[in-house]
Every structure is written in structure tokens, then in C-alpha cells.
Amino acid sequence: MEKVRRWVREDFGLDVGELSPVRHGADVAAQVWKAATVTNTYAVKWSGAGTNTGHQVASFLADSGIPGIPELVRTSEGGLWSFHGKKRLTVTPWIDGVRAGEAGLTSEQWTEYGVLLRRVHEAEPPERLRNALPRHSPVNARIPALGQQLQLRLTTEPPADDVEAELAEVWEEHQDTITGLLTARAPEPSTPRVVCHADPHLGNVLVDGRVHLIDWDDVVLAPREQDLMFMLGGLGSLGPTSDEHLTAFFTGYGDVELDQPAVTYYRHARALEDVVLWAEQALAGPDREDCIDILRGVLGPGGLAQLALS
Structure with a gap:
């Protein structure tokens, strides 16, 4: 240090x-x-x-x-x-606040968060900066190949240890869902692009009397559905968990006509990313067993993977 x-x-x-x-x-x-x-x-x-x-x-x-x-x-x-x-x-x-991913947000805070995300999407950065923004998450480019590597390893090679054996069992249990994510892909949306945080779940929100959105590493220029997808289910406690909270968010965000194919595209991309990266971390560490638990949530009932393929 x-x-x-x-x-x-x-x-x-x-x-x-x-x-x-x-x-x-x-x-x-x-x-x-x-x-x-x-x-x-x-x-x-x-x-x-x-x-x-x-x-x-x-x-x-x-x-x-x-x-x-x-x-x-x-x-x-x-x-x-x-x-x-x-x-x-x-x-x-x-920011000396509580993490919303652990404590959640009140209805009033969900409305405040909606206002914040709308202001991000309406921002007009200088042309030089706008042109420099990536159109896709840099992570997404390597995900399909990494997914195929994991598929081969977890279905054909003997596990190196008990944790990898458990991971292989989870992978086999959800093989149809994983195959669907690896092979099916919605067409990329052509709707207007705005500044998107690209990872605005509650794990990146702090509250200290005000709602703060942190971790801006992955900003992209994309349709607003890239961010709004996180509010529309499949994220468990990292997104709205009730109709009241969803309504409160959009009360702050304001009227918007969602492009459902765009929601499907970004939901699918994130579900595949989550499956592949949590599985990779379960193999390489850290927190290998915790990663398997998170992977079960992504793949299980109400998780993002099944929602992406529905």
C-alpha cells in the first residue's frame, strides 16, 4: 500500500x-x-x-x-x-453512504434515481467526447469466444477440484439456457444513442441523503434501453423489486416509449456476460463459491438469463 x-x-x-x-x-x-x-x-x-x-x-x-x-x-x-x-x-x-444494493431504495429515492438517470441520458457532451465514446461495452467483444471455451471445458474435461465440479453441475443443469444465450442473438438496435452508464444497477448506487451513481468505467453511447433494461426485471435486489418502486423510478425518469427489441438485445447481452464472467471467476477466483451462487441466481427462475430468452 x-x-x-x-x-x-x-x-x-x-x-x-x-x-x-x-x-x-x-x-x-x-x-x-x-x-x-x-x-x-x-x-x-x-x-x-x-x-x-x-x-x-x-x-x-x-x-x-x-x-x-x-x-x-x-x-x-x-x-x-x-x-x-x-x-x-x-x-x-x-461518499459516506449506504450501498443501495444492500439496503435498497425507498420510493422517494427511486424517483430521485429516475431523475438522475434521465439527466444523464439527456446530457449533450462536446462532439469530440461524444465521438470518442464506445458504441458497445469493451467486455462484450470477448464474451462469445470465452463462453465457447467454458462450454468445452465444463462439458468435456474432468474438473480440477470440487468447486469446478459444482460449477460443471450448474452448467449442465442449465445447459439449454446457456446454449440459447450462446447461439441466439437479437439484431442490434438502430434507435437513437445517448450517454449510458451501462451498469446502473443498485450495486453502483450509494445513498447519503442523496442518490449517487458511481463506477463510470464502462460508459457507452447507446440506446437508452441499455440502461433502462436494468430496471425491468431479472436483477433481483439490484433492481426494482415491486411495482411501486418501478413506478417511482419512471415517475422520476419521465415518459418514455421503450423499444422492446432494444430491451431484448441489451438484456441478452448482459445475461450472457453475467453467465460467462461469473463462471470464469468461479474457475479462477476470487470468491469462487460465491460466484457459483450468483451464477445460479442469473440462470434460475426470475433470473436475467431466462428472462432474456423468454
Whole structure:
């Protein structure tokens, strides 16, 4: 951790004393610390995920005055991040709030969240930034090939240990669903594209009296259904769990005519991503057995995979 203190001091001019690891989220490519100086507390993130444009968009949104978007602390040279070992180091003010993925949101907070996401979708970044935004998640490009590799390994090779044996059993139990995800794909939507967070489930929402949307690594320029799909079922406690909460969200978001083929496309893409990446992490770690439990939820009744194929 001493190297992280040095990076933060040299790159951002912050003399960090206490530095504590934070274990939240599914991004194995990222490490996060809570960092305290004499006067303030910060979130320090070192990540190889996503693209640089995500941080540029987050900074633009925060500078535009949209509440609930964390500001990025600038480097000593005025940048939004520094690089170490091909990973970006970013610093934001620490949000001392509860994680909505664990505590949920009240109806009033769901409405506030709807307002926030609508403002993100209505944002008009400069043309240079808009043109630089990816049109698809960088993760999605490698998912089909990785899925086929997992299919081959889990159906034809002997398991290396008990955890892999359990994973193979889950894979076999849901083979029809997994095959459907790997082989069927809805056509890509051609509806208008807006700035999308691309991962706006409640695991990326903090509440400290205000609703905050964090983790902007994966921002894309896509139809709004890319984000709204997360509000329409299949996410368990990471999305609205009642009609009341769904209504509250859209009360804040406002009137919108959803393009159902676009919802289907992004739901399918996310379901396949979740199945493949949780299975991969169950093989490689960390938290291998927890990953199998999450995979069961994705594949089981009411999960995103079956909803994507319905």
C-alpha cells in the first residue's frame, strides 16, 4: 500500500495517512481504497477496466451540475487520472453512504434515481467526447469466444477440484439456457444513442441523503434501453423489486416509449456476460463459491438469463 500512498502524493498532491482496502463490486480488474488525509477522505481506484472516456464523461456530467455524479479530483497536472502498470489511478471524494444494493431504495429515492438517470441520458457532451465514446461495452467483444471455451471445458474435461465440479453441475443443469444465450442473438438496435452508464444497477448506487451513481468505467453511447433494461426485471435486489418502486423510478425518469427489441438485445447481452464472467471467476477466483451462487441466481427462475430468452 505504500506505493499507492506515493502515487497519490506524487500524482494528485494528496498526503494520505490511513489507507484501507474496500471490497465491493465484481470488477476483478480494479482495486479500491478509502484514503484519509488530515482534512478529507477520498476513494482511490486503480483499474484496468473500461475506457478513458468513461471518466471524461463522469467529469463532464459532474461539471454540468448534475447532482449524484461524483467529481474527479484532478492530478497535479490537471488530468483526470494517472497511469501505473497500464491501469488508471483515479481519486474521488469519499461518499459516506449506504450501498443501495444492500439496503435498497425507498420510493422517494427511486424517483430521485429516475431523475438522475434521465439527466444523464439527456446530457449533450462536446462532439469530440461524444465521438470518442464506445458504441458497445469493451467486455462484450470477448464474451462469445470465452463462453465457447467454458462450454468445452465444463462439458468435456474432468474438473480440477470440487468447486469446478459444482460449477460443471450448474452448467449442465442449465445447459439449454446457456446454449440459447450462446447461439441466439437479437439484431442490434438502430434507435437513437445517448450517454449510458451501462451498469446502473443498485450495486453502483450509494445513498447519503442523496442518490449517487458511481463506477463510470464502462460508459457507452447507446440506446437508452441499455440502461433502462436494468430496471425491468431479472436483477433481483439490484433492481426494482415491486411495482411501486418501478413506478417511482419512471415517475422520476419521465415518459418514455421503450423499444422492446432494444430491451431484448441489451438484456441478452448482459445475461450472457453475467453467465460467462461469473463462471470464469468461479474457475479462477476470487470468491469462487460465491460466484457459483450468483451464477445460479442469473440462470434460475426470475433470473436475467431466462428472462432474456423468454
